[in-house]
Amino acid sequence: MNPALNIQVTGLMTLKQQIEILGMPTKLRRRLLARVGKKVISDSKRRVRTQTDLSGQSYPARAKKKRGGSKMLLKLARQLKVIRADGTEAVVGFYKRSSARIAAKQQHGYTQRVTARSLKRNGTKNQDSPATRDQARALREAGFTINKRKSKNGKKPSQKWVMQNLTIGQAGSLLRQLREQAGESPKTSWKTTLPARSFLGATKAEIRQYIDAIFKQIKQEIARGVT
Known part of the structure; x- marks a missing residue:
């Protein structure tokens, strides 16, 4: 260029x-x-x-x-x-x-195509880092709950709670499980636009x-x- x-x-x-x-x-x-x-x-x-x-x-x-x-x-x-x-x-x-x-x-x-494989490869070293805000938002949207006192059915955590208590690897694993339970097929690639x-x-x-x-x-x- x-x-x-x-x-x-x-x-x-x-x-x-x-x-x-x-x-x-x-x-x-x-x-x-x-x-x-x-x-x-x-x-x-x-x-x-x-x-x-x-x-x-x-x-x-x-x-x-x-x-x-x-x-x-x-x-x-x-x-x-x-x-x-x-x-x-x-x-x-x-x-x-x-x-x-x-x-x-x-x-x-620009528009860039991102694959799950490339994210996994590039993010291997970051699996123990705190969960991201995007992960926290996605978990809430997928119905993720945590057990709280006086709450039998669990309660949706705040984004702050997810970011403070889960790692990137844990949040990713939970999100995949929730989406599989909902019958959603995991995405293998998607586009990001800047x-x-x-x-x-x-x-x-x-x-x-x-x-x-x-x-x-x-x-x-x-x-x-x-x-």
Whole structure:
């Protein structure tokens, strides 16, 4: 996967701007494009902080909220760099391809097929860890009960109780038993979908504003003799 984020500026500048920019020394064109790239990075970080996408809408709610999700996006945003800037283009992206792959999944969303075998293989070392919130919810929905004083038929435990008193392995075993008793066939595979959270890039209107503002700054710097 290409670790770069392409920002298209063609058609977003007036003819006068294009002629003036083309007449600039390569050094100044590089400066302008690099600053536009840095502005794109700054706005990408802001979107992560405010949890809003490119259209200004809040990120869609996820079916399974994982701890540290926002921190992961913040970490990704901090890794954004202007990785190349010359006289014709600036490239914003990641030096690490692994970061680029994760960012692409967050940006565009993705659907992944998970198998029971892969979960068992990857989760072998975690069988003695506390039961997860998803397991606790599934156990309650499957009718799991515990014996309580003054309760002959048992009582549904709270999610907190399950997470504090059962391990991942125990909860998984109980859940399989309850589903088998109910005549349900165990799933061997299923899909998990991660909704898109577009935090990278900029809209055409934003790019146009960046160019206008930064172009004026550079013209002022030229007038002051800053080259």
